[in-house]
Amino acid sequence: MDTLPPPQDTDGRDEIEPINATPAYKLVAAALERLIVSGKVKPGEAIGTEAELVKKFGVNRSTVREGIRLLEQGGLIRRDSSRRLYASVPRYDRLACRISRAFVLHEVSFRELWESMTAIETAVVELAAERITPDLLGELDLNLKKTARMIDSPADLAQLDVEFHAIVSKAAGNRVLQLAREPSNLLLHPSDEMLFKISPIAAQRNLKAHAALLDALHKHDKAEAVLWMRRHLNDWKKAFELLGKSLDEPIDRICADHILEMQ
Amino acid sequence: MDTLPPPQDTDGRDEIEPINATPAYKLVAAALERLIVSGKVKPGEAIGTEAELVKKFGVNRSTVREGIRLLEQGGLIRRDSSRRLYASVPRYDRLACRISRAFVLHEVSFRELWESMTAIETAVVELAAERITPDLLGELDLNLKKTARMIDSPADLAQLDVEFHAIVSKAAGNRVLQLAREPSNLLLHPSDEMLFKISPIAAQRNLKAHAALLDALHKHDKAEAVLWMRRHLNDWKKAFELLGKSLDEPIDRICADHILEMQ
DNA sequence: ACGATGTCTTTGTCCGACAAGCAGACAAAC
DNA sequence: GTTTGTCTGCTTGTCGGACAAAGACATCGT
Numbered sequence: 001m002d003t004l005p006p007p008q009d010t011d012g013r014d015e016i017e018p019i020n021a022t023p024a025y026k027l028v029a030a031a032l033e034r035l036i037v038s039g040k041v042k043p044g045e046a047i048g049t050e051a052e053l054v055k056k057f058g059v060n061r062s063t064v065r066e067g068i069r070l071l072e073q074g075g076l077i078r079r080d081s082s083r084r085l086y087a088s089v090p091r092y093d094r095l096a097c098r099i100s101r102a103f104v105l106h107e108v109s110f111r112e113l114w115e116s117m118t119a120i121e122t123a124v125v126e127l128a129a130e131r132i133t134p135d136l137l138g139e140l141d142l143n144l145k146k147t148a149r150m151i152d153s154p155a156d157l158a159q160l161d162v163e164f165h166a167i168v169s170k171a172a173g174n175r176v177l178q179l180a181r182e183p184s185n186l187l188l189h190p191s192d193e194m195l196f197k198i199s200p201i202a203a204q205r206n207l208k209a210h211a212a213l214l215d216a217l218h219k220h221d222k223a224e225a226v227l228w229m230r231r232h233l234n235d236w237k238k239a240f241e242l243l244g245k246s247l248d249e250p251i252d253r254i255c256a257d258h259i260l261e262m263q
Numbered sequence: 264m265d266t267l268p269p270p271q272d273t274d275g276r277d278e279i280e281p282i283n284a285t286p287a288y289k290l291v292a293a294a295l296e297r298l299i300v301s302g303k304v305k306p307g308e309a310i311g312t313e314a315e316l317v318k319k320f321g322v323n324r325s326t327v328r329e330g331i332r333l334l335e336q337g338g339l340i341r342r343d344s345s346r347r348l349y350a351s352v353p354r355y356d357r358l359a360c361r362i363s364r365a366f367v368l369h370e371v372s373f374r375e376l377w378e379s380m381t382a383i384e385t386a387v388v389e390l391a392a393e394r395i396t397p398d399l400l401g402e403l404d405l406n407l408k409k410t411a412r413m414i415d416s417p418a419d420l421a422q423l424d425v426e427f428h429a430i431v432s433k434a435a436g437n438r439v440l441q442l443a444r445e446p447s448n449l450l451l452h453p454s455d456e457m458l459f460k461i462s463p464i465a466a467q468r469n470l471k472a473h474a475a476l477l478d479a480l481h482k483h484d485k486a487e488a489v490l491w492m493r494r495h496l497n498d499w500k501k502a503f504e505l506l507g508k509s510l511d512e513p514i515d516r517i518c519a520d521h522i523l524e525m526q
Numbered sequence: 527a528c529g530a531t532g533t534c535t536t537t538g539t540c541c542g543a544c545a546a547g548c549a550g551a552c553a554a555a556c
Numbered sequence: 557g558t559t560t561g562t563c564t565g566c567t568t569g570t571c572g573g574a575c576a577a578a579g580a581c582a583t584c585g586t
Contacts, residue, residue: 089368102352116440124382288539323539
């Protein structure tokens with residue numbers, strides 16, 4: 001696999017070097033990436049126009065454009081209205097979406113998702129109990145009310161469930177945990193809806209758990225919040241198993257559509 | 264995102280159409296993405312040549328190329344030798360790298376990283392204690408021996424530390440947790456090295472903790488493994504604070520270089 | 527001063543072209 | 557028969573130029 005024999009030092013002139021055939025468009029992308037990540041161009045600042053980049057890098061416009069496309073999808077470059085290019089910070093929701101997609105393609109199991117959710121959500125809710133602010137408590141109150149009203153509409157319930165936990169994770173004030181949590185949440189959402197559709201009891205238990213969690217958060221009671229989160233997650237697992245599905249089968253590919261349609 | 268209000272059917276002449284302002288190259292990318300994610304083209308299979316895609320989509324070759332570039336960086340498309348295009352599954356290390364980069368740009372704090380590590384690593388080690396296999400135990404044994412030998416070389420120590428935890432996370436058999444863990448690990452690595460460089464005691468405690476963790480894993484003793492992981496993480500925090508740095512300051516941008524250089 | 531106007535700029539898309547590298551076929555040498 | 561070298565397509569990477577559309581900008585008339 002180590003291509004090319006070592007440059008046979010026959011007569012001292014061995015500067016052949018293993019051929020560094022990196023295409024120009026990748027070099028352009030790498031250069032721009034370095035500019036942004038290293039902070040020389042701050043998020044929000046404008047990248048030059050294509051013509052300027054052409055002059056700066058000394059390559060053709062098509063090449064510059066291909067380089068830009070590489071970064072565009074990664075979220076390091078954003079287009080305002082009018083399609084001008086600005087440096088940008090990758091958005092969490094986009095990242096979460098990509099991660100979810102990767103999980104689908106890798107065919108991770110529900111068990112893996114559930115284990116991960118258990119670990120992360122309990123930590124999140126513990127932090128949230130400590131740090132939650134009144135306005136986020138208000139948002140949760142509102143969400144709970146809506147959940148009670150929508151108790152017979154599985155689709156809305158699933159949506160509200162996702163929202164509830166998203167608010168809690170925001171309250172935890174930890175963006176690393178927030179991003180770690182998001183993909184699993186996205187992927188569990190469709191199953192969530194299915195559970196609510198099939199079992200009204202699951203919907204009831206969901207509502208009750210949310211109410212208890214919210215109460216614990218109001219009281220800033222870490223222990224109780226964690227306890228209810230555990231119960232909440234166990235409920236989900238039990239309901240899932242009642243459906244006759246195995247936790248060890250890979251998540252459905254139908255989740256993929258759900259992920260895809262959000263860009 | 265191609266919304267826009269429906270074209271107000273005021274007087275029958277409503278062929279205004281919601282202005283499909285999505286550039287063609289994005290549509291190409293979306294179409295290819297859908298092909299791969301939905302499973303119509305399985306990972307490893309070849310995407311057609313550019314010429315074929317030109318015919319299939321009815322757009323110019325440049326446009327096709329720009330579309331391909333969008334997916335290329337995301338890891339959905341891979342180039343074999345000879346640059347032919349194949350569908351692919353996004354690699355975890357690439358994803359972790361991107362996530363790390365996002366954290367740097369978002370200027371997350373060491374505290375956020377540490378809290379996340381605490382939550383995830385304890386869960387990981389608990390699962391690992393249950394599921395670890397003899398060969399992974401062997402790898403850990405080897406890693407521990409090397410760590411003992413390299414006790415005076417901070418750079419190697421940091422590298423071995425990262426490896427140790429990576430092996431543990433592999434042993435946990437949960438890819439979701441594994442990916443959730445990776446970015447924080449990457450970002451803490453440089454600070455790790457700095458800690459070892461400044462405080463030989465930190466290196467000693469690190470070695471001791473690893474030994475104890477490994478012992479617990481050998482015995483499949485969950486409780487002890489979790490206990491030692493907690494200690495290990497607290498050690499890190501204490502050492503960090505001894506350095507006089509605040510946990511609440513954003514992670515250094517120097518981490519960025521470290522992240523960038525791994526593709 | 528303000529709004530309507532036309533012009534400039536920039537992007538999205540297309541066309542055509544060429545060099546380099548890879549794959550396979552084919553002929554030559556052992 | 558196997559190996560080697562060569563040749564010919566095919567595909568990608570890069571280039572140059574071109575044009576339409578839409579935003580940005582300057583100008584002009586009131």
